[in-house]
Every structure is written in C-alpha cells, then in structure tokens.
Amino acid sequence: MTPVQNYIDLFKQNRALIDRGSAGALNSARDNALDCLLRYGLPHKGLEEYLHTDVGEWFEPDWGMNLARLDMPVDFAQAFKCSVPNLSTQLYFLANDSFASSETASRNLLPDGVYAGSLKDAALERPEILEKYYGKLADMDKPGIAAINTLFAQDGFMLYVPDGVVVEKPLQLITLLSSKVDLMVNRRILVVLGRCAQAKLLLCDHALAANQYLTAQVTEVFAGEDSALELYDLEETHYANRRASELYINQEADSNVEIDYVTLHNGRTRNTVFSTFAGRGSNLSLNGIATVDKEQHVDNMTFVDHRVSDCTSNELFKYVLDDSASGAFAGKVLVRHGAQHTESQQTNRNICLTRQARMFTQPQLEIYADDVKCSHGATVGQLDDKAMFYMRQRGIPEAEARMMLMQAFVGEVIGRVSLEPLRDRLNRLVEKRFRGELTQCEGCRACR
Amino acid sequence: MKSVEQDNSLIREISAEKYRYGFTTDVHTDIIDRGLTEDTVRLISERKGEPEWMLEFRLKAYRHWLTMEMPHWAHLDIPEIDYQNISYYADPTVKKEGPKSLEEIDPQVMKTFDKLGIPLEERLALSGGVAVDAVMDSVSVKTTFKQTLAEKGIIFCSMGEAVKNHPDLVRQYLGSVVNYRDNFFAALNSAVFSDGSFVYIPKGVRCPMELSTYFRINAAGTGQFERTLIVADDDSYVSYLEGCTAPMRDENQLHAAIVEIVVLDRAEVKYSTVQNWYPGDENGKGGVYNFVTKRGLVKGVDAKLSWTQVETGSAITWKYPSCVLQGDGSQGEFYSVALTNNWQQADTGTKMIHLGRNTKSTVISKGISAGHSQNSYRGLIKVGEHADGARNYSQCDSLLLGSDCGAHTFPYMDVKNETAIVEHEATTSKISEDQLFYCNQRGIPMEQAIGLIVNGYAKEVLNKLPMEFAVEAQRLLSVSLENTVG
Numbered sequence: 001m002t003p004v005q006n007y008i009d010l011f012k013q014n015r016a017l018i019d020r021g022s023a024g025a026l027n028s029a030r031d032n033a034l035d036c037l038l039r040y041g042l043p044h045k046g047l048e049e050y051l052h053t054d055v056g057e058w059f060e061p062d063w064g065m066n067l068a069r070l071d072m073p074v075d076f077a078q079a080f081k082c083s084v085p086n087l088s089t090q091l092y093f094l095a096n097d098s099f100a101s102s103e104t105a106s107r108n109l110l111p112d113g114v115y116a117g118s119l120k121d122a123a124l125e126r127p128e129i130l131e132k133y134y135g136k137l138a139d140m141d142k143p144g145i146a147a148i149n150t151l152f153a154q155d156g157f158m159l160y161v162p163d164g165v166v167v168e169k170p171l172q173l174i175t176l177l178s179s180k181v182d183l184m185v186n187r188r189i190l191v192v193l194g195r196c197a198q199a200k201l202l203l204c205d206h207a208l209a210a211n212q213y214l215t216a217q218v219t220e221v222f223a224g225e226d227s228a229l230e231l232y233d234l235e236e237t238h239y240a241n242r243r244a245s246e247l248y249i250n251q252e253a254d255s256n257v258e259i260d261y262v263t264l265h266n267g268r269t270r271n272t273v274f275s276t277f278a279g280r281g282s283n284l285s286l287n288g289i290a291t292v293d294k295e296q297h298v299d300n301m302t303f304v305d306h307r308v309s310d311c312t313s314n315e316l317f318k319y320v321l322d323d324s325a326s327g328a329f330a331g332k333v334l335v336r337h338g339a340q341h342t343e344s345q346q347t348n349r350n351i352c353l354t355r356q357a358r359m360f361t362q363p364q365l366e367i368y369a370d371d372v373k374c375s376h377g378a379t380v381g382q383l384d385d386k387a388m389f390y391m392r393q394r395g396i397p398e399a400e401a402r403m404m405l406m407q408a409f410v411g412e413v414i415g416r417v418s419l420e421p422l423r424d425r426l427n428r429l430v431e432k433r434f435r436g437e438l439t440q441c442e443g444c445r446a447c448r
Numbered sequence: 449m450k451s452v453e454q455d456n457s458l459i460r461e462i463s464a465e466k467y468r469y470g471f472t473t474d475v476h477t478d479i480i481d482r483g484l485t486e487d488t489v490r491l492i493s494e495r496k497g498e499p500e501w502m503l504e505f506r507l508k509a510y511r512h513w514l515t516m517e518m519p520h521w522a523h524l525d526i527p528e529i530d531y532q533n534i535s536y537y538a539d540p541t542v543k544k545e546g547p548k549s550l551e552e553i554d555p556q557v558m559k560t561f562d563k564l565g566i567p568l569e570e571r572l573a574l575s576g577g578v579a580v581d582a583v584m585d586s587v588s589v590k591t592t593f594k595q596t597l598a599e600k601g602i603i604f605c606s607m608g609e610a611v612k613n614h615p616d617l618v619r620q621y622l623g624s625v626v627n628y629r630d631n632f633f634a635a636l637n638s639a640v641f642s643d644g645s646f647v648y649i650p651k652g653v654r655c656p657m658e659l660s661t662y663f664r665i666n667a668a669g670t671g672q673f674e675r676t677l678i679v680a681d682d683d684s685y686v687s688y689l690e691g692c693t694a695p696m697r698d699e700n701q702l703h704a705a706i707v708e709i710v711v712l713d714r715a716e717v718k719y720s721t722v723q724n725w726y727p728g729d730e731n732g733k734g735g736v737y738n739f740v741t742k743r744g745l746v747k748g749v750d751a752k753l754s755w756t757q758v759e760t761g762s763a764i765t766w767k768y769p770s771c772v773l774q775g776d777g778s779q780g781e782f783y784s785v786a787l788t789n790n791w792q793q794a795d796t797g798t799k800m801i802h803l804g805r806n807t808k809s810t811v812i813s814k815g816i817s818a819g820h821s822q823n824s825y826r827g828l829i830k831v832g833e834h835a836d837g838a839r840n841y842s843q844c845d846s847l848l849l850g851s852d853c854g855a856h857t858f859p860y861m862d863v864k865n866e867t868a869i870v871e872h873e874a875t876t877s878k879i880s881e882d883q884l885f886y887c888n889q890r891g892i893p894m895e896q897a898i899g900l901i902v903n904g905y906a907k908e909v910l911n912k913l914p915m916e917f918a919v920e921a922q923r924l925l926s927v928s929l930e931n932t933v934g
Contacts, residue, residue, distance in 0.1 A: 337851070337852070352865075358863065359862075360862050362861065364856070364859075365874060365876055366856040369851060370850055372878070373877050374877070376857070379869070381870065
C-alpha cells in the first residue's frame with residue numbers, strides 16, 4: 001500500500017477524533033484536502049521541484065501522530081536556549097503541534113484587537129478571521145504538503161493584527177519537539193496583517209529528545225495594504241529531524257515583507273516559499289542561511305510571482321556545506337505579462353568545504369514584461385585563497401582565519417536582518433556553529 | 449559617420465526583404481512515401497547502399513524510439529507532431545533517366561546554391577576560402593576542395609560516403625558521443641538519418657581552410673535528419689561552419705539532427721552555426737521545428753571545443769550544444785545569440801559536464817525576444833567528483849523588445865567537488881532608453897537604432913564567429929528585428 005493510502009485510511013478511520021481535537025474552519029477544510037491528496041498525492045523525486053529532496057519518502061515510515069491531543073509534557077525551561085539577549089519578546093510555545101499557554105503569553109500585553117495564540121482557539125473565538133483567511137493561500141492543487149497538512153492539522157498559531165495597529169514588541173513562537181515515540185507533527189501558522197499594520201514574528205524550532213520527527217508546517221501570510229512584517233524562521237533541531245515547510249505570502253499594495261530562514265542545525269529540511277504580489281508598490285526581502293555538516297541536507301525553494309507592476313523582490317541565500325552535507329536551492333521569479341517596472345534580484349552563493357559536500361543550485365527567471373530589471377546570480381566555490389593568505393600572513397592561525405572568512409560569508413545575510421538584537425544573536429550562533437559547539441551542546445542529546 | 453551610413457544603407461537594403469531564402473527549387477526529387485516503419489528504415493539504408501552493421505544500428509535505434517515519448521519539459525508549446533505524416537528521405541540528385549553520374553549535378557540545384565550564396569565551383573571560391581559540403585533534403589549534393597584537403601590527410605565528405613569509404617572510423621565514433629538512447633529525437637535521428645558531413649583531421653594537422661556544411665530543405669512534406677561527425681585527432685585544429693535555410697511553407701517541417709564531435713589530445717575544434725531555418729510568418733504560420741542534439745566529447749588532455757551559434761530562424765528551437773570535458777585541462781566554450789520574433793519559440797543553451805581535472809568552461813548567452821516570442825536559456829553546469837580545479841563562468845543576458853514577449857533563464861548547477869568554482873550571472877532588461885534617445889537625437893530612426901544596439905549587445909558573441917559568418921549574422925539580426933517597433 002502506498003504511504004498516501006495509509007494516511008488516507010488513517011484519516012478516514014479517525015475523522016471524528018481529529019475533528020474533536022480541533023475546531024471550526026480547520027475541520028471544514030479537510031474534505032477538500034482529502035480530495036486533493038487523493039488526486040495529487042505526496043511530492044516525490046520524479047517531480048523537478050523535488051529532484052533533490054524526496055519529501056514523499058519521509059512520509060513512508062509509520063509515524064506516531066498525536067491525533068487524540070494527549071498531553072505531552074514539555075520542559076519549557078529548555079527554551080532559554082532561544083532567548084535573544086537585549087530583545088524582549090512576547091513568548092509563545094508550541095509543544096509539537098499543540099499550542100501551550102505559558103505565563104508570559106498574556107494577550108493583555110498586546111495592543112487592542114491583536115490576537116496571538118492558539119489557532120484552534122481562534123477558530124472558536126474569532127471564526128470570522130479563519131473563515132476569511134484559513135486555507136485561502138495554501139495551494140493544494142499540486143503535489144505538496146499543504147493537502148496532508150490541512151488534512152491532519154488540529155492546532156497551531158495565529159497572529160492577527162487589525163488595521164492600523166503596530167505591534168512594537170517582537171513576538172516569538174518557540175516550537176519544542178518532544179515525545180517518547182517517533183512523531184509526525186502537523187503545524188499550521190496563520191499571519192494576518194491589516195491595513196497599515198506592523199509586526200515582527202520570530203519562529204524557533206527545537207528538538208529536545210533524540211526521537212525522529214517529521215514536521216509538516218504550512219504558514220499562510222496575508223500582508224494588507226501598507227503593512228510591514230518581519231518573519232524569522234530559525235531551525236536548531238537535530239540529525240533525526242525532517243522538516244518540510246511551505247510558506248505562502250500574499251502582499252497587498254505598498255506592503256513590506258521580510259522573511260529570513262536560518263538553518264543552523266537540522267537533519268533534512270525542505271523549505272518552500274510561494275510569494276505573490278497582489279498590489280503595486282510592494283517589497284519583499286527573502287533571505288536564507290544554511291550552515292550544515294555531517295549528512296545534513298537543506299533544500300530551499302522559492303517562487304516569487306510578480307503579478308502586478310512596480311514591485312521589488314530581493315533574494316539572498318547562502319550555504320556553507322561541510323563534511324558530507326548536501327544543499328539545494330531553486331529559486332524562480334515569474335514576472336507576468338503587464339507587471340512592468342518590476343525589480344528583482346536573486347543571489348545564491350555557496351561554499352563547499354569538503355570533497356563530499358554537494359551543492360545543487362537552480363536560479364530561474366521567467367519574464368513576460370519588457371520594462372523590468374531582473375537579475376540572478378549563483379556561485380559555488382571555496383573560501384578565497386587570497387583572503388586566507390592575507391590573514392595567515394598577519395599571524396592568524398588557519399582555523400581561525402577559516403572561521404572568520406566563513407562568518408564574513410554568511411554575515412552578508414545576517415546583515416539584512418532588521419532586528420538588531422537578533423542580528424547579534426545570529427552572529428553568535430553562527431560562530432558557535434562554525435566552532436562545532438552547537439552540535440556538542442548539552443541541550444541536544446541527540447548529537448552524534 | 450561613414451560607418452553609420454554604411455550600416456544604414458545595409459539596413460535599408462535588407463528591410464525591403466523578409467525571409468530572403470524562402471524560395472523553392474523545382475528539381476526532380478525522389479521522395480519516399482510518408483510514414484515511419486521498420487521498412488522505411490530498411491528502405492533508407494538500402495537507398496544509401498549501406499552495409500549490414502549500419503542497418504543494424506538504425507534498426508536498434510528505431511526499436512528504441514518506439515518505446516519513447518516526446519519530451520515535454522522544455523518551455524515550449526509544441527503542437528502535436530504526426531511522425532507518420534512525414535517523408536523521411538528525399539533525394540534531389542536522382543536523374544529522371546540515364547545513368548547517374550556523381551560529377552553531374554542538376555543545374556537547378558547548382559542555381560539554388562548560387563542563389564543562397566554558396567559557391568559549389570571551386571574556382572569561384574575566394575583563395576584560401578571555405579570548403580563546402582552542400583546538403584539538400586536528405587542527400588549531399590557536392591563537397592568542394594575534397595582533393596586539396598585529402599593531400600593533408602583530411603577527410604571531408606558526406607556521411608553516406610564516409611560509411612562506404614571509411615567504415616572503421618565511422619564505426620568507432622558514430623554514436624560514441626550521442627547514443628541512440630540519449631533522447632527521443634536522437635533515437636529518431638539514429639534510425640532515419642541521412643547525409644550530414646564527416647570530418648576527420650589527422651594527428652598534428654591544422655586544417656588550412658574553414659570547413660562548412662550548408663543544409664537546405666527543399667521538398668515539401670519532408671523533414672531533414674542529418675548527422676554530422678567530426679573527429680579531431682591529437683594536436684589538430686579545425687574550424688567548422690554550419691548554415692541552414694528552408695523555403696517558406698505553411699506546413700511545419702521537422703529538422704532533427706545530431707552533431708557529434710570527438711576532440712583528442714591538445715586538439716581544438718571551433719564549431720559555428722548560423723541557424724536561419726524558415727521561422728514562420730508574422731502570424732506564426734509555418735516554420736521549421738528545429739530539435740537538435742549537439743554534443744562534443746573533449747576527450748584528450750588540453751583539448752578544446754568551442755560552440756558559437758547565432759539562432760534567428762526556426763518556429764521552435766530545442767537545442768543544447770554541449771561539452772563533455774573528459775580530458776585533464778580540457779576546455780569548453782559556448783557563445784550564443786538567440787533572437788526570436790513574431791511567434792517563434794526557443795529553448796536553447798548548453799551543458800558543460802566537467803569530468804577531468806582542471807577543466808574550464810565559459811558560457812556567454814545573449815537572448816533577444818521581440819513580438820510574441822518566447823526565448824529561454826537552459827543550461828547545466830555539472831562538476832563530477834574527480835573534476836578537481838574545475839572552473840566555470842556563465843553569463844546569460846536577455847533583452848526584451850516589446851511587452852508581449854517573454855525571456856526566461858533556467859540554469860542548473862550541480863557541483864560534487866569542493867575545489868570547483870562555478871559562477872552564474874543573468875540579467876533581463878529592456879533596451880536602454882538612454883541609448884535609443886542618443887541614437888534618435890542624432891537622426892537615426894528607431895528601427896535602425898534598435899538594430900545598432902542589438903548588434904552591439906550581441907557583439908561579444910558575433911566576434912567569435914569567422915568573418916564571413918559574422919557579416920551574415922549581423923545582417924540576420926537586423927532583418928529578424930524588422931517591424932518590432934510599432
């Protein structure tokens with residue numbers, strides 16, 4: 001039996017249980033998801049988009065799923081690892097895929113009308129928002145994880161900022177993966193920003209136990225007119241973790257969105273971004289860093305759809321690959337007919353540190369309008385010999401010099417992070433990562 | 449101002465014409481029945497008087513082709529092709545009556561090539577000129593300077609002759625670079641291929657003149673499936689040119705060729721193409737489907753293969769001249785200008801496969817889209833595990849003229865060696881308004897200004913062409929851009 005059939009059977013047998021553990025719009029979206037999953041199946045290597053990451057294969061093992069919403073105790077003290085010095089954040093927690101209330105997560109600290117919290121609760125308390133937005137961007141009419149995620153998602157996180165409201169304090173959502181069995185997690189995140197609204201959201205992924213995890217995460221972002229959103233997605237899990245995420249963004253006129261993906265430590269990761277410009281004058285800054293070693297694998301795929309004129313997109317992804325790690329990047333920029341005055345720049349730079357490290361990159365431009373400025377560039381290479389020589393000449397030991405160069409290499413991406421304390425924190429984390437300290441930390445018992 | 453004046457008169461002269469090679473020649477042509485079966489393959493082989501092993505090669509390819517499906521991954525909208533509605537062999541050299549003499553060519557055929565500007569009389573060619581193999585439909589009409597070249601040990605003849613006269617060389621190299629299993633069109637070509645050119649440059653010989661093959665489709669209802677094989681032995685050098693035209697017809701004609709090149713130790717091959725198949729009319733009616741597999745195996749140490757192409761014709765182009773850089777220190781180059789206008793579609797680029805140590809490749813691609821056309825660059829840079837010190841630089845620029853066309857870039861990079869340096873850059877933009885304004889200000893009308901700027905934009909590639917071709921290519925670019933300004 002195919003894995004898809006297993007999941008479909010599981011769903012049909014447990015439909016009532018799943019619905020009971022969830023609410024409203026999350027439940028009503030499942031029928032369509034089932035149709036789409038039956039029609040398109042799971043992504044597999046035969047598809048060009050998944051050529052380098054066989055996401056479908058990840059779904060083959062018999063994963064445990066917490067459909068009955070059993071309480072899984074999670075040690076939130078572990079979250080201190082995620083604290084960003086000098087940055088006071090509004091903290092929220094997800095234990096696997098269930099929203100866990102914490103003492104600091106008090107809604108009163110947020111401006112009036114703002115909702116930040118459990119998606120399931122939102123489906124009960126603010127059903128009108130979910131009716132309007134939930135599942136409206138995630139495209140299930142293709143092989144992907146949106147369908148299977150919608151089929152099983154029972155909870156997650158929602159951030160809703162009404163028109164004209166500015167949330168000054170950054171919000172931080174920490175996901176802790178912890179269970180006694182190998183677990184599949186279906187996480188759903190919905191971010192809605194009204195007209196002229198502003199918010200900053202930091203997502204951190206951690207794995208606490210040595211079990212294997214499969215995370216299927218779907219995030220939908222609606223950026224209203226003139227709104228501003230900064231979204232940071234930081235992954236610090238372990239070798240036995242598999243993560244497939246899909247992020248959908250819809251930008252109305254004059255909105256500014258910044259997305260930063262940071263993969264510091266992982267097993268196998270596939271992040272897919274689908275971004276659409278629906279209103280003129282919008283800007284998107286989409287960045288990514290991956291520092292991987294051993295047999296880790298990171299695959300980022302981005303698709304930026306310039307549907308209207310006068311929008312700007314700027315992408316920068318950098319990978320440092322050590323040991324037998326492998327990386328893939330595929331970025332596509334589509335400029336539709338009539339989307340004049342589009343400016344788009346896409347850059348992917350990679351360093352392979354060993355013979356076994358492997359990089360695959362595929363930047364793509366598809367352009368149907370003439371008055372545009374679009375460019376992309378990609379490189380795969382090593383650390384600059386001349387720079388290395390220069391530093392050695394000045395008495396810097398080789399190991400140190402290598403580290404400085406690697407840090408400078410990813411520093412360009414970190415420099416784009418708007419949130420200053422986070423920038424400092426990332427610099428430190430990356431340095432730790434390059435020194436190999438992160439893989440030996442106490443918090444991560446799964447390290448090899 | 450003289451040069452501008454000259455350019456202007458050139459443009460004036462050519463703007464009166466559209467596709468100047470669109471005439472047909474009324475010559476008795478022996479065309480086999482339409483359709484493709486095992487019998488067709490046997491018939492072609494029989495007509496060409498081929499040995500048994502050649503027939504076996506064709507049949508194997510045909511049987512494999514039957515198991516394959518037409519590829520759809522390219523960014524092209526290809527209408528359904530009825531492979532049973534094409535005649536796979538057309539011979540314009542067969543006399544109506546009387547014994548066939550190789551020396552005697554139908555005067556009509558001679559006239560055709562004269563009209564195309566291809567001299568088949570050696571005495572008419574410029575001194576130190578170009579040796580030409582002229583292929584019409586499925587058959588090589590004449591190969592010039594064969595004798596002069598033979599004195600140096602160079603073999604330059606049609607593929608049909610090579611199979612008969614140099615079977616050992618053909619057997620050794622045919623299909624060694626492009627296997628019949630390679631792709632759908634390669635299998636089709638391997639089954640039904642007709643004349644192309646065979647070139648062998650012996651050890652240490654520098655070919656004294658440019659070798660050239662001119663392909664002409666003439667008969668209606670046929671396709672052209674030529675096959676070219678070039679072998680450059682150690683320390684040799686050859687520059688090879690290829691040109692092609694076809695009559696204006698409402699039907700779409702299929703051209704599915706294979707070019708195989710083997711470059712041995714320290715040898716160098718320069719392969720230039722000016723592709724000017726009939727592109728169809730301004731409404732997208734008619735035109736040649738150009739589905740070609742071109743690949744060079746750069747096998748020897750310090751060997752070099754350079755592809756230069758100017759693509760202005762064809763309704764649909766599907767073509768990726770590639771280099772397999774197997775020899776240590778070998779080099780591959782790809783310079784391309786692809787211009788699409790009206791409803792033309794092109795998906796073209798290159799593959800550079802780095803296998804040997806210290807291999808280098810350069811890719812410069814310039815795409816120009818106008819009208820309603822779609823122009824894509826698709827390229828692969830692959831660095832194998834043992835390709836220490838591999839170096840690649842790719843640059844793909846696209847120029848858009850008009851708001852209804854499309855320019856797309858699909859580069860693939862697959863690097864398995866940490867010492868490799870691979871760089872890719874691409875830009876897409878419209879023609880600079882400042883430059884146009886500057887030209888207009890000086891009294892150069894819009895259409896000519898565009899011609900000038902486009903020629904300047906493509907200069908980097910045009911400079912790589914042999915002189916005769918460079919002049920032709922510049923003319924072509926200007927003609928193809930006609931009526932792009934509303």
